[in-house]
Amino acid sequence: MTSTTAKSYDAIVIGSGPNGLGAAIELARNGKSVIVYEAADTVGGGMRSAELTLPGFVHDHCSTVQALCLASPLFSSLPLSDYGMELVHPEIPVAHPLDDGSAVLLHRSVEQTAEQLGRDGGHYRNIFELMTRHWSKLSPQLLSSPLAFPKHPLLMAGFGMKAMKSARAFVEQNFLTTAAKALFAGCAAHSVLPMEWMGSAAYGLVLMTAAHAGGWPVAKGGSQKLADALAAHLRTLGGTIELGRHIRSLDELPAAKVILCDVAPRNLATIAGSRLPPAYVKKLMHYAHGPGAFKIDYALSQPVPWKCADVGRAGTIHLGGTFDDIADAEQFPWDGRCAPRPYVLAVQASRFDPTRAPEGKQTFWAYAHVPHGSTADVTERIEAQLERFAPGFRDCVLARKVTTAADFAAWNPNLIGGDIAGGASTFWQTFARPVLSRNPYRTPAKGLYLCSASTPPGGGVHGMCGYHAARAALREF
Numbered sequence: 001m002t003s004t005t006a007k008s009y010d011a012i013v014i015g016s017g018p019n020g021l022g023a024a025i026e027l028a029r030n031g032k033s034v035i036v037y038e039a040a041d042t043v044g045g046g047m048r049s050a051e052l053t054l055p056g057f058v059h060d061h062c063s064t065v066q067a068l069c070l071a072s073p074l075f076s077s078l079p080l081s082d083y084g085m086e087l088v089h090p091e092i093p094v095a096h097p098l099d100d101g102s103a104v105l106l107h108r109s110v111e112q113t114a115e116q117l118g119r120d121g122g123h124y125r126n127i128f129e130l131m132t133r134h135w136s137k138l139s140p141q142l143l144s145s146p147l148a149f150p151k152h153p154l155l156m157a158g159f160g161m162k163a164m165k166s167a168r169a170f171v172e173q174n175f176l177t178t179a180a181k182a183l184f185a186g187c188a189a190h191s192v193l194p195m196e197w198m199g200s201a202a203y204g205l206v207l208m209t210a211a212h213a214g215g216w217p218v219a220k221g222g223s224q225k226l227a228d229a230l231a232a233h234l235r236t237l238g239g240t241i242e243l244g245r246h247i248r249s250l251d252e253l254p255a256a257k258v259i260l261c262d263v264a265p266r267n268l269a270t271i272a273g274s275r276l277p278p279a280y281v282k283k284l285m286h287y288a289h290g291p292g293a294f295k296i297d298y299a300l301s302q303p304v305p306w307k308c309a310d311v312g313r314a315g316t317i318h319l320g321g322t323f324d325d326i327a328d329a330e331q332f333p334w335d336g337r338c339a340p341r342p343y344v345l346a347v348q349a350s351r352f353d354p355t356r357a358p359e360g361k362q363t364f365w366a367y368a369h370v371p372h373g374s375t376a377d378v379t380e381r382i383e384a385q386l387e388r389f390a391p392g393f394r395d396c397v398l399a400r401k402v403t404t405a406a407d408f409a410a411w412n413p414n415l416i417g418g419d420i421a422g423g424a425s426t427f428w429q430t431f432a433r434p435v436l437s438r439n440p441y442r443t444p445a446k447g448l449y450l451c452s453a454s455t456p457p458g459g460g461v462h463g464m465c466g467y468h469a470a471r472a473a474l475r476e477f
Protein backbone atom coordinates (compact mmCIF):
# COMPACT_ATOMS: atom_id res chain seq x y z
CA MET A 1 0.00 0.00 0.00
CA THR A 2 1.47 3.36 -1.04
CA SER A 3 1.08 6.81 0.42
CA THR A 4 -1.34 7.83 -2.38
CA THR A 5 -3.75 4.97 -1.64
CA ALA A 6 -5.15 6.60 1.47
CA LYS A 7 -6.07 9.89 -0.24
CA SER A 8 -9.11 10.51 -2.39
CA TYR A 9 -9.16 12.12 -5.85
CA ASP A 10 -11.69 13.59 -8.22
CA ALA A 11 -10.38 11.28 -10.91
CA ILE A 12 -8.18 8.22 -11.28
CA VAL A 13 -6.64 7.24 -14.60
CA ILE A 14 -5.29 3.71 -15.08
CA GLY A 15 -2.48 3.69 -17.68
CA SER A 16 -0.19 6.45 -18.93
CA GLY A 17 -0.27 5.97 -22.71
CA PRO A 18 -1.11 8.99 -24.86
CA ASN A 19 -4.78 8.44 -24.08
CA GLY A 20 -4.29 8.05 -20.32
CA LEU A 21 -2.16 11.18 -20.17
CA GLY A 22 -4.52 13.00 -22.53
CA ALA A 23 -7.48 12.17 -20.27
CA ALA A 24 -5.59 13.16 -17.11
CA ILE A 25 -4.51 16.51 -18.60
CA GLU A 26 -8.04 17.37 -19.73
CA LEU A 27 -9.39 16.57 -16.25
CA ALA A 28 -6.59 18.45 -14.45
CA ARG A 29 -6.89 21.55 -16.62
CA ASN A 30 -10.57 21.61 -15.67
CA GLY A 31 -9.61 21.86 -12.01
CA LYS A 32 -9.94 18.19 -11.02
CA SER A 33 -7.46 16.40 -8.77
CA VAL A 34 -6.04 13.46 -10.75
CA ILE A 35 -3.76 10.52 -10.15
CA VAL A 36 -2.44 8.22 -12.91
CA TYR A 37 -1.44 4.66 -12.06
CA GLU A 38 0.98 3.10 -14.54
CA ALA A 39 2.05 -0.56 -14.46
CA ALA A 40 5.43 0.08 -16.10
CA ASP A 41 8.40 1.81 -14.53
CA THR A 42 8.43 4.40 -17.31
CA VAL A 43 5.65 6.76 -18.32
CA GLY A 44 4.21 6.81 -21.85
CA GLY A 45 2.85 3.40 -22.99
CA GLY A 46 3.33 3.37 -26.77
CA MET A 47 5.54 6.50 -26.58
CA ARG A 48 8.39 4.89 -24.62
CA SER A 49 12.00 4.91 -25.88
CA ALA A 50 15.09 3.10 -24.64
CA GLU A 51 18.57 1.94 -25.63
CA LEU A 52 17.31 -1.42 -26.89
CA THR A 53 20.43 -2.47 -28.80
CA LEU A 54 23.71 -0.73 -27.93
CA PRO A 55 24.64 2.19 -25.67
CA GLY A 56 23.92 5.55 -27.31
CA PHE A 57 21.29 4.16 -29.74
CA VAL A 58 17.82 5.43 -28.75
CA HIS A 59 14.95 3.27 -30.06
CA ASP A 60 11.20 3.80 -29.79
CA HIS A 61 9.51 0.64 -28.52
CA CYS A 62 6.37 1.52 -30.51
CA SER A 63 5.41 4.83 -32.12
CA THR A 64 7.93 7.06 -33.91
CA VAL A 65 5.95 8.89 -36.58
CA GLN A 66 3.95 11.62 -34.87
CA ALA A 67 1.64 12.64 -37.74
CA LEU A 68 -1.44 12.18 -35.55
CA CYS A 69 0.15 13.99 -32.60
CA LEU A 70 0.53 16.97 -34.92
CA ALA A 71 -3.10 16.69 -36.08
CA SER A 72 -4.46 16.24 -32.55
CA PRO A 73 -6.60 19.16 -31.33
CA LEU A 74 -5.65 18.18 -27.75
CA PHE A 75 -1.88 17.87 -28.12
CA SER A 76 -1.64 20.96 -30.33
CA SER A 77 -3.40 22.96 -27.59
CA LEU A 78 -0.68 22.05 -25.02
CA PRO A 79 2.59 23.94 -24.40
CA LEU A 80 4.69 20.81 -25.00
CA SER A 81 7.69 22.72 -26.38
CA ASP A 82 8.02 24.38 -22.93
CA TYR A 83 8.89 20.89 -21.64
CA GLY A 84 11.52 20.14 -24.29
CA MET A 85 9.36 18.42 -26.93
CA GLU A 86 10.40 19.27 -30.48
CA LEU A 87 9.10 17.73 -33.69
CA VAL A 88 11.61 17.16 -36.50
CA HIS A 89 10.43 16.78 -40.10
CA PRO A 90 12.06 14.33 -42.52
CA GLU A 91 12.60 15.98 -45.90
CA ILE A 92 10.02 13.60 -47.45
CA PRO A 93 7.33 11.90 -45.33
CA VAL A 94 7.15 8.55 -47.20
CA ALA A 95 9.08 6.65 -49.87
CA HIS A 96 7.85 3.52 -51.63
CA PRO A 97 10.66 1.76 -53.55
CA LEU A 98 9.83 -0.46 -56.53
CA ASP A 99 11.66 -3.37 -58.14
CA ASP A 100 12.84 -1.39 -61.18
CA GLY A 101 15.10 0.63 -58.85
CA SER A 102 12.80 3.67 -58.77
CA ALA A 103 10.72 4.92 -55.84
CA VAL A 104 7.42 6.79 -55.56
CA LEU A 105 7.78 9.63 -53.09
CA LEU A 106 4.96 11.06 -50.98
CA HIS A 107 6.17 14.66 -50.78
CA ARG A 108 4.71 17.34 -48.54
CA SER A 109 3.55 19.01 -51.75
CA VAL A 110 0.54 17.48 -53.54
CA GLU A 111 1.83 18.95 -56.81
CA GLN A 112 5.30 17.40 -56.51
CA THR A 113 3.76 14.03 -55.65
CA ALA A 114 1.31 14.21 -58.54
CA GLU A 115 4.10 15.07 -61.01
CA GLN A 116 5.64 11.58 -60.61
CA LEU A 117 2.39 9.77 -61.30
CA GLY A 118 2.04 10.25 -65.07
CA ARG A 119 -1.53 9.52 -66.18
CA ASP A 120 -2.68 9.47 -62.54
CA GLY A 121 -1.24 12.89 -61.72
CA GLY A 122 -4.39 14.85 -62.48
CA HIS A 123 -6.65 12.55 -60.54
CA TYR A 124 -4.23 12.46 -57.60
CA ARG A 125 -4.21 16.27 -57.56
CA ASN A 126 -8.02 16.42 -57.61
CA ILE A 127 -8.37 14.04 -54.67
CA PHE A 128 -5.64 15.32 -52.39
CA GLU A 129 -5.64 19.07 -53.10
CA LEU A 130 -9.19 19.38 -51.85
CA MET A 131 -8.67 17.15 -48.78
CA THR A 132 -5.43 18.95 -47.89
CA ARG A 133 -7.03 22.38 -48.22
CA HIS A 134 -9.79 21.34 -45.80
CA TRP A 135 -7.57 19.27 -43.45
CA SER A 136 -7.82 21.75 -40.55
CA LYS A 137 -11.61 21.25 -40.57
CA LEU A 138 -11.54 17.55 -41.46
CA SER A 139 -8.93 16.32 -38.97
CA PRO A 140 -10.76 17.31 -35.74
CA GLN A 141 -13.81 15.60 -37.18
CA LEU A 142 -11.88 12.43 -38.01
CA LEU A 143 -10.41 12.43 -34.52
CA SER A 144 -13.83 12.56 -32.87
CA SER A 145 -16.42 9.81 -32.49
CA PRO A 146 -17.82 8.62 -35.85
CA LEU A 147 -21.28 8.76 -34.25
CA ALA A 148 -20.94 12.43 -33.25
CA PHE A 149 -22.86 14.84 -35.48
CA PRO A 150 -20.27 16.42 -37.83
CA LYS A 151 -19.57 20.17 -37.65
CA HIS A 152 -18.94 20.19 -41.39
CA PRO A 153 -21.46 17.66 -42.73
CA LEU A 154 -20.77 18.29 -46.44
CA LEU A 155 -17.02 17.90 -46.03
CA MET A 156 -17.50 14.72 -44.02
CA ALA A 157 -19.98 13.34 -46.54
CA GLY A 158 -17.43 13.99 -49.31
CA PHE A 159 -14.73 12.23 -47.30
CA GLY A 160 -17.06 9.33 -46.46
CA MET A 161 -17.91 8.79 -50.15
CA LYS A 162 -14.21 8.36 -50.95
CA ALA A 163 -13.18 6.50 -47.81
CA MET A 164 -15.94 4.02 -47.09
CA LYS A 165 -14.61 1.37 -49.42
CA SER A 166 -11.75 -1.04 -49.70
CA ALA A 167 -8.28 0.09 -50.78
CA ARG A 168 -8.63 -2.19 -53.82
CA ALA A 169 -11.92 -0.58 -54.87
CA PHE A 170 -10.40 2.86 -54.31
CA VAL A 171 -7.36 2.30 -56.54
CA GLU A 172 -9.42 0.54 -59.21
CA GLN A 173 -11.74 3.54 -59.39
CA ASN A 174 -9.02 6.19 -59.24
CA PHE A 175 -5.63 5.03 -60.50
CA LEU A 176 -4.08 3.33 -63.53
CA THR A 177 -0.36 3.35 -62.79
CA THR A 178 1.66 0.86 -60.73
CA ALA A 179 3.29 3.78 -58.90
CA ALA A 180 0.06 5.44 -57.68
CA LYS A 181 -1.52 2.11 -56.72
CA ALA A 182 1.58 1.00 -54.80
CA LEU A 183 1.89 4.31 -52.93
CA PHE A 184 -1.74 4.08 -51.85
CA ALA A 185 -1.39 0.42 -50.77
CA GLY A 186 1.61 1.22 -48.55
CA CYS A 187 -0.40 3.84 -46.66
CA ALA A 188 -3.69 1.88 -46.59
CA ALA A 189 -1.84 -1.12 -45.11
CA HIS A 190 -1.33 0.86 -41.87
CA SER A 191 -4.95 -0.22 -41.25
CA VAL A 192 -3.68 -3.80 -40.72
CA LEU A 193 -6.72 -4.86 -42.80
CA PRO A 194 -6.78 -6.91 -45.99
CA MET A 195 -6.81 -4.51 -48.94
CA GLU A 196 -10.18 -5.93 -49.99
CA TRP A 197 -11.89 -4.97 -46.74
CA MET A 198 -14.17 -1.98 -46.41
CA GLY A 199 -12.50 0.89 -44.56
CA SER A 200 -8.91 0.15 -45.60
CA ALA A 201 -9.13 3.03 -48.09
CA ALA A 202 -9.83 5.47 -45.25
CA TYR A 203 -6.37 4.86 -43.75
CA GLY A 204 -4.67 5.61 -47.05
CA LEU A 205 -6.64 8.80 -47.52
CA VAL A 206 -6.19 10.09 -43.97
CA LEU A 207 -2.49 9.30 -43.64
CA MET A 208 -1.61 10.67 -47.09
CA THR A 209 -3.59 13.85 -46.50
CA ALA A 210 -1.93 14.25 -43.08
CA ALA A 211 1.46 13.99 -44.85
CA HIS A 212 0.52 16.71 -47.34
CA ALA A 213 -1.06 18.97 -44.75
CA GLY A 214 1.37 18.70 -41.84
CA GLY A 215 4.05 16.10 -42.57
CA TRP A 216 5.03 12.94 -40.70
CA PRO A 217 7.42 14.29 -38.04
CA VAL A 218 9.31 12.48 -35.30
CA ALA A 219 10.02 13.68 -31.77
CA LYS A 220 13.62 14.84 -31.40
CA GLY A 221 15.44 12.46 -29.07
CA GLY A 222 12.74 9.76 -29.30
CA SER A 223 9.00 9.53 -28.61
CA GLN A 224 9.76 9.31 -24.89
CA LYS A 225 10.31 13.10 -25.07
CA LEU A 226 6.64 13.48 -25.98
CA ALA A 227 5.60 11.22 -23.10
CA ASP A 228 7.85 13.12 -20.69
CA ALA A 229 6.49 16.49 -21.86
CA LEU A 230 2.88 15.33 -21.37
CA ALA A 231 3.76 13.97 -17.91
CA ALA A 232 5.57 17.18 -16.95
CA HIS A 233 2.60 19.28 -18.07
CA LEU A 234 0.23 17.09 -16.07
CA ARG A 235 2.37 17.54 -12.95
CA THR A 236 2.39 21.33 -13.50
CA LEU A 237 -1.41 21.17 -13.52
CA GLY A 238 -1.28 19.42 -10.14
CA GLY A 239 -1.63 15.82 -11.36
CA THR A 240 0.24 12.89 -9.81
CA ILE A 241 1.72 9.86 -11.61
CA GLU A 242 2.55 6.67 -9.77
CA LEU A 243 4.73 4.25 -11.76
CA GLY A 244 5.11 0.51 -11.16
CA ARG A 245 1.44 0.12 -10.09
CA HIS A 246 -0.31 -2.60 -12.11
CA ILE A 247 -3.98 -2.26 -11.17
CA ARG A 248 -5.60 -5.69 -11.11
CA SER A 249 -8.89 -4.71 -9.45
CA LEU A 250 -10.78 -1.46 -8.94
CA ASP A 251 -10.98 -2.46 -5.28
CA GLU A 252 -7.27 -1.54 -4.93
CA LEU A 253 -7.99 2.10 -5.74
CA PRO A 254 -8.62 5.00 -3.38
CA ALA A 255 -11.96 6.81 -3.49
CA ALA A 256 -12.66 8.84 -6.63
CA LYS A 257 -15.67 10.30 -8.41
CA VAL A 258 -14.58 8.92 -11.79
CA ILE A 259 -12.13 6.25 -12.98
CA LEU A 260 -10.83 6.32 -16.56
CA CYS A 261 -9.15 3.19 -17.88
CA ASP A 262 -6.50 3.37 -20.61
CA VAL A 263 -6.70 -0.41 -20.92
CA ALA A 264 -7.87 -3.06 -23.40
CA PRO A 265 -11.61 -3.91 -23.24
CA ARG A 266 -11.10 -7.47 -21.99
CA ASN A 267 -8.72 -6.18 -19.29
CA LEU A 268 -11.38 -3.68 -18.21
CA ALA A 269 -13.72 -6.64 -17.73
CA THR A 270 -11.18 -8.30 -15.42
CA ILE A 271 -10.30 -5.15 -13.45
CA ALA A 272 -13.92 -4.06 -12.94
CA GLY A 273 -15.12 -7.54 -11.91
CA SER A 274 -18.75 -7.67 -10.82
CA ARG A 275 -19.28 -3.91 -11.18
CA LEU A 276 -20.13 -4.45 -14.87
CA PRO A 277 -23.29 -6.27 -16.00
CA PRO A 278 -22.64 -9.68 -17.68
CA ALA A 279 -24.11 -8.55 -21.02
CA TYR A 280 -21.61 -5.67 -21.23
CA VAL A 281 -18.73 -7.91 -20.11
CA LYS A 282 -19.67 -10.33 -22.90
CA LYS A 283 -19.37 -7.52 -25.46
CA LEU A 284 -15.98 -6.49 -24.07
CA MET A 285 -14.76 -10.09 -24.29
CA HIS A 286 -15.99 -10.38 -27.88
CA TYR A 287 -14.32 -7.17 -29.02
CA ALA A 288 -12.04 -8.25 -31.90
CA HIS A 289 -8.28 -7.75 -32.00
CA GLY A 290 -6.42 -8.00 -35.28
CA PRO A 291 -3.06 -9.44 -36.32
CA GLY A 292 0.07 -8.67 -34.32
CA ALA A 293 3.31 -6.92 -35.21
CA PHE A 294 6.77 -8.43 -35.41
CA LYS A 295 9.37 -5.67 -35.05
CA ILE A 296 13.14 -5.42 -35.39
CA ASP A 297 15.06 -2.47 -33.93
CA TYR A 298 18.48 -2.04 -35.49
CA ALA A 299 21.69 -0.27 -34.62
CA LEU A 300 23.39 0.39 -37.97
CA SER A 301 26.98 1.33 -38.80
CA GLN A 302 25.82 3.70 -41.57
CA PRO A 303 22.66 4.88 -43.37
CA VAL A 304 20.69 2.15 -45.18
CA PRO A 305 22.18 1.67 -48.69
CA TRP A 306 18.93 2.14 -50.63
CA LYS A 307 19.09 1.15 -54.30
CA CYS A 308 17.19 4.36 -55.07
CA ALA A 309 19.06 7.20 -53.35
CA ASP A 310 15.89 9.31 -52.95
CA VAL A 311 14.57 6.79 -50.40
CA GLY A 312 17.26 8.07 -48.01
CA ARG A 313 15.44 11.43 -47.94
CA ALA A 314 12.25 9.92 -46.46
CA GLY A 315 11.38 9.25 -42.82
CA THR A 316 9.05 6.28 -43.43
CA ILE A 317 9.55 3.60 -46.06
CA HIS A 318 6.93 1.14 -47.27
CA LEU A 319 8.50 -2.07 -48.58
CA GLY A 320 6.46 -4.62 -50.42
CA GLY A 321 6.39 -3.71 -54.10
CA THR A 322 3.16 -3.38 -56.06
CA PHE A 323 -0.42 -3.05 -54.82
CA ASP A 324 -1.02 -6.76 -55.52
CA ASP A 325 2.17 -7.82 -53.70
CA ILE A 326 1.06 -5.86 -50.62
CA ALA A 327 -2.54 -7.09 -50.85
CA ASP A 328 -1.29 -10.71 -50.96
CA ALA A 329 1.01 -10.13 -47.98
CA GLU A 330 -1.67 -8.47 -45.83
CA GLN A 331 -4.12 -11.36 -46.27
CA PHE A 332 -1.73 -13.91 -44.72
CA PRO A 333 -1.90 -12.87 -41.03
CA TRP A 334 -5.72 -12.88 -41.22
CA ASP A 335 -5.46 -16.51 -42.41
CA GLY A 336 -3.23 -17.35 -39.45
CA ARG A 337 0.02 -17.48 -41.45
CA CYS A 338 3.13 -15.34 -41.81
CA ALA A 339 3.52 -13.88 -45.30
CA PRO A 340 6.54 -15.30 -47.18
CA ARG A 341 7.20 -11.79 -48.61
CA PRO A 342 5.66 -9.50 -45.96
CA TYR A 343 4.70 -5.86 -46.34
CA VAL A 344 7.32 -4.08 -44.21
CA LEU A 345 6.93 -0.68 -42.61
CA ALA A 346 10.30 0.91 -41.81
CA VAL A 347 11.39 4.16 -40.18
CA GLN A 348 14.83 5.80 -40.36
CA ALA A 349 14.35 8.55 -37.76
CA SER A 350 18.04 9.15 -37.02
CA ARG A 351 18.62 10.35 -40.61
CA PHE A 352 16.76 13.50 -39.55
CA ASP A 353 17.32 13.38 -35.79
CA PRO A 354 21.00 12.61 -35.19
CA THR A 355 20.49 12.73 -31.40
CA ARG A 356 19.16 9.15 -31.62
CA ALA A 357 22.50 7.51 -32.49
CA PRO A 358 26.26 7.99 -31.97
CA GLU A 359 27.91 10.15 -34.63
CA GLY A 360 27.90 8.54 -38.07
CA LYS A 361 25.72 5.64 -36.88
CA GLN A 362 21.97 5.11 -37.33
CA THR A 363 18.94 3.64 -35.60
CA PHE A 364 16.35 2.00 -37.82
CA TRP A 365 13.24 -0.10 -37.29
CA ALA A 366 11.12 -2.36 -39.45
CA TYR A 367 7.98 -4.32 -38.69
CA ALA A 368 5.62 -6.71 -40.44
CA HIS A 369 2.10 -7.88 -39.64
CA VAL A 370 1.94 -11.46 -38.35
CA PRO A 371 -0.90 -13.64 -36.99
CA HIS A 372 -2.52 -12.60 -33.72
CA GLY A 373 -0.41 -13.76 -30.76
CA SER A 374 2.32 -15.21 -33.01
CA THR A 375 5.63 -16.27 -31.48
CA ALA A 376 7.20 -16.64 -34.94
CA ASP A 377 10.51 -14.95 -35.73
CA VAL A 378 10.25 -13.47 -39.24
CA THR A 379 13.63 -11.68 -39.20
CA GLU A 380 14.81 -13.55 -42.33
CA ARG A 381 11.70 -12.54 -44.29
CA ILE A 382 11.88 -8.89 -43.26
CA GLU A 383 15.59 -8.72 -44.08
CA ALA A 384 14.98 -10.34 -47.47
CA GLN A 385 12.58 -7.47 -48.23
CA LEU A 386 15.18 -4.95 -47.00
CA GLU A 387 17.88 -6.55 -49.19
CA ARG A 388 15.44 -6.45 -52.14
CA PHE A 389 15.40 -2.64 -52.02
CA ALA A 390 18.70 -1.99 -50.20
CA PRO A 391 21.30 -4.59 -51.21
CA GLY A 392 24.02 -4.81 -48.56
CA PHE A 393 21.63 -3.88 -45.71
CA ARG A 394 22.76 -6.82 -43.55
CA ASP A 395 26.39 -5.68 -43.72
CA CYS A 396 25.41 -2.45 -41.91
CA VAL A 397 23.81 -4.19 -38.91
CA LEU A 398 25.72 -3.71 -35.64
CA ALA A 399 22.96 -5.13 -33.43
CA ARG A 400 19.29 -6.02 -33.61
CA LYS A 401 16.50 -6.40 -31.04
CA VAL A 402 13.61 -8.59 -32.06
CA THR A 403 10.08 -8.26 -30.61
CA THR A 404 7.50 -10.91 -31.55
CA ALA A 405 3.76 -10.30 -31.36
CA ALA A 406 3.67 -12.40 -28.18
CA ASP A 407 6.54 -10.33 -26.72
CA PHE A 408 4.56 -7.12 -27.35
CA ALA A 409 1.56 -8.57 -25.52
CA ALA A 410 3.73 -9.50 -22.54
CA TRP A 411 5.40 -6.07 -22.49
CA ASN A 412 2.19 -3.97 -22.52
CA PRO A 413 -1.17 -5.50 -21.47
CA ASN A 414 -2.96 -3.25 -24.00
CA LEU A 415 -1.26 -4.95 -26.97
CA ILE A 416 -3.54 -7.99 -26.99
CA GLY A 417 -1.94 -10.67 -29.20
CA GLY A 418 0.54 -8.02 -30.37
CA ASP A 419 -2.28 -5.95 -31.96
CA ILE A 420 -0.84 -2.42 -32.13
CA ALA A 421 -4.10 -0.64 -33.00
CA GLY A 422 -6.14 -1.32 -29.85
CA GLY A 423 -8.51 -3.58 -31.79
CA ALA A 424 -9.17 -4.54 -35.40
CA SER A 425 -10.04 -1.47 -37.49
CA THR A 426 -12.92 -3.23 -39.24
CA PHE A 427 -15.85 -1.25 -40.56
CA TRP A 428 -18.02 -2.47 -37.67
CA GLN A 429 -15.44 -1.57 -35.02
CA THR A 430 -15.03 1.92 -36.44
CA PHE A 431 -18.50 2.54 -35.04
CA ALA A 432 -18.78 -0.09 -32.29
CA ARG A 433 -15.57 0.67 -30.40
CA PRO A 434 -15.80 -1.21 -28.08
CA VAL A 435 -19.64 -1.19 -28.18
CA LEU A 436 -22.17 0.60 -30.37
CA SER A 437 -23.15 3.65 -28.35
CA ARG A 438 -23.48 7.44 -28.64
CA ASN A 439 -21.10 7.55 -25.67
CA PRO A 440 -18.75 4.57 -26.08
CA TYR A 441 -16.45 5.85 -23.30
CA ARG A 442 -19.03 5.47 -20.50
CA THR A 443 -19.53 1.98 -19.10
CA PRO A 444 -22.72 0.83 -17.34
CA ALA A 445 -20.89 1.16 -13.97
CA LYS A 446 -21.34 4.63 -12.49
CA GLY A 447 -18.23 6.79 -12.87
CA LEU A 448 -16.27 4.15 -14.82
CA TYR A 449 -14.93 5.05 -18.26
CA LEU A 450 -12.80 3.42 -20.94
CA CYS A 451 -10.33 5.79 -22.63
CA SER A 452 -7.81 3.64 -24.55
CA ALA A 453 -7.29 3.25 -28.30
CA SER A 454 -10.11 0.68 -28.13
CA THR A 455 -12.50 3.68 -28.14
CA PRO A 456 -13.03 6.25 -30.95
CA PRO A 457 -11.11 7.53 -32.81
CA GLY A 458 -8.87 4.45 -32.34
CA GLY A 459 -5.14 3.74 -32.60
CA GLY A 460 -2.30 6.23 -32.94
CA VAL A 461 -0.63 8.82 -30.75
CA HIS A 462 -3.18 11.65 -30.60
CA GLY A 463 -4.62 11.37 -27.09
CA MET A 464 -8.12 12.05 -28.44
CA CYS A 465 -9.69 8.86 -27.02
CA GLY A 466 -8.56 10.11 -23.61
CA TYR A 467 -9.76 13.63 -24.32
CA HIS A 468 -13.27 12.55 -25.36
CA ALA A 469 -13.54 10.17 -22.37
CA ALA A 470 -12.47 12.98 -20.04
CA ARG A 471 -15.06 15.36 -21.57
CA ALA A 472 -17.72 12.70 -20.96
CA ALA A 473 -16.50 12.12 -17.38
CA LEU A 474 -16.46 15.87 -16.61
CA ARG A 475 -20.25 15.86 -17.05
CA GLU A 476 -20.47 13.85 -13.81
CA PHE A 477 -19.12 16.76 -11.74
Ligand SMILES: Cc1cc2nc3c(=O)[nH]c(=O)nc-3n(C[C@H](O)[C@H](O)[C@H](O)COP(=O)(O)OP(=O)(O)OC[C@H]3O[C@@H](n4cnc5c(N)ncnc54)[C@H](O)[C@@H]3O)c2cc1C
Nearest residue numbers: 015017018019039045046062063064065247420453460461
Ligand atom coordinates in the same frame (compact mmCIF):
# COMPACT_ATOMS: atom_id res chain seq x y z
C1 LIG B 1 5.37 -1.31 -32.87
C2 LIG B 1 4.39 -0.17 -32.83
C3 LIG B 1 4.60 0.92 -33.66
C4 LIG B 1 3.70 1.99 -33.64
N1 LIG B 1 3.94 3.09 -34.43
C5 LIG B 1 3.13 4.17 -34.34
C6 LIG B 1 3.48 5.38 -35.01
O1 LIG B 1 4.55 5.48 -35.63
N2 LIG B 1 2.63 6.43 -34.90
C7 LIG B 1 1.47 6.36 -34.16
O2 LIG B 1 0.72 7.36 -34.10
N3 LIG B 1 1.14 5.24 -33.49
C8 LIG B 1 1.94 4.15 -33.56
N4 LIG B 1 1.66 3.02 -32.84
C9 LIG B 1 0.37 2.95 -32.11
C10 LIG B 1 0.39 3.73 -30.80
O3 LIG B 1 1.56 3.45 -30.07
C11 LIG B 1 -0.85 3.34 -29.98
O4 LIG B 1 -2.01 3.45 -30.78
C12 LIG B 1 -1.01 4.26 -28.78
O5 LIG B 1 0.12 4.20 -27.95
C13 LIG B 1 -2.25 3.84 -27.97
O6 LIG B 1 -2.32 4.67 -26.85
P1 LIG B 1 -3.11 4.22 -25.52
O7 LIG B 1 -2.93 5.32 -24.56
O8 LIG B 1 -4.48 3.81 -25.89
O9 LIG B 1 -2.38 2.89 -25.01
P2 LIG B 1 -0.86 2.57 -24.69
O10 LIG B 1 0.03 3.54 -25.37
O11 LIG B 1 -0.67 1.13 -24.98
O12 LIG B 1 -0.72 2.82 -23.13
C14 LIG B 1 -1.41 2.06 -22.18
C15 LIG B 1 -0.65 2.15 -20.88
O13 LIG B 1 -1.47 1.64 -19.84
C16 LIG B 1 -0.70 0.81 -19.00
N5 LIG B 1 -1.61 -0.15 -18.39
C17 LIG B 1 -2.40 -1.05 -19.01
N6 LIG B 1 -3.11 -1.77 -18.13
C18 LIG B 1 -2.77 -1.29 -16.90
C19 LIG B 1 -3.17 -1.63 -15.57
N7 LIG B 1 -4.06 -2.58 -15.34
N8 LIG B 1 -2.61 -0.94 -14.54
C20 LIG B 1 -1.72 0.05 -14.77
N9 LIG B 1 -1.30 0.40 -16.00
C21 LIG B 1 -1.82 -0.27 -17.06
C22 LIG B 1 0.32 0.18 -19.92
O14 LIG B 1 1.46 -0.26 -19.21
C23 LIG B 1 0.63 1.33 -20.87
O15 LIG B 1 1.69 2.12 -20.39
C24 LIG B 1 2.56 1.96 -32.80
C25 LIG B 1 2.37 0.87 -31.94
C26 LIG B 1 3.29 -0.18 -31.93
C27 LIG B 1 3.11 -1.30 -30.96
